[in-house]
Amino acid sequence: MSHELDTLVERARRIRLAIFDVDGVLTDGRLYFMPDGTEFKSFNTLDGHGIKMLRASGVEVAIISGRNSPLVEKRAANLGIPHLIQGREDKLNALDELLRLVPVELDQVAFLGDDLPDLQVMRRVGLGMAVATADSFVREHAHGITLAAGGQGAAREFCELIMRAQGTLEQARAAYL
Numbered sequence: 001m002s003h004e005l006d007t008l009v010e011r012a013r014r015i016r017l018a019i020f021d022v023d024g025v026l027t028d029g030r031l032y033f034m035p036d037g038t039e040f041k042s043f044n045t046l047d048g049h050g051i052k053m054l055r056a057s058g059v060e061v062a063i064i065s066g067r068n069s070p071l072v073e074k075r076a077a078n079l080g081i082p083h084l085i086q087g088r089e090d091k092l093n094a095l096d097e098l099l100r101l102v103p104v105e106l107d108q109v110a111f112l113g114d115d116l117p118d119l120q121v122m123r124r125v126g127l128g129m130a131v132a133t134a135d136s137f138v139r140e141h142a143h144g145i146t147l148a149a150g151g152q153g154a155a156r157e158f159c160e161l162i163m164r165a166q167g168t169l170e171q172a173r174a175a176y177l
Helices: 003-013 045-056 070-079 091-101 116-124 136-141 154-166 169-174
Strands: 017-020 060-064 083-085 109-113 127-130
Touching (some): 017 091, 045 169, 070 083, 083 091, 091 116, 154 169
Parallel strands (some): 109 127
């Protein structure tokens, strides 16, 4: 195991709260608008199940998104994500609000992002990762980068990294055998 991977695993071992951005992370980043102005988003079921497994393993899950979307509210409800903060370009303040609700230390927080508005949170938390399709500057400053693209399994990879580091992944998988 490389030193870089050792460091990621060590960081992931401490995580008690995992936070996800939406556009570009839980989706592929494209915005779809109908002629009447309504939008739709495409979410990945593998990512969704990874989030459910992570929650079941005892890690709290949250979403902080710069845009407001009723679709994200529905997706969060479908996945049982209790903490949803939307319409917040200042994600650092949103993180502070979230930490008042979920009392964990910063080194126990993980964040998966893709663009410049995510960078301050990624650099402040214990495990700040970028998806493979993230902005190059964001990837440069992340603790780690997923192999998968945003909306195409990156969130699942992030969840499984945390669970593997905490020794809960194999038990979660074994339930399906």
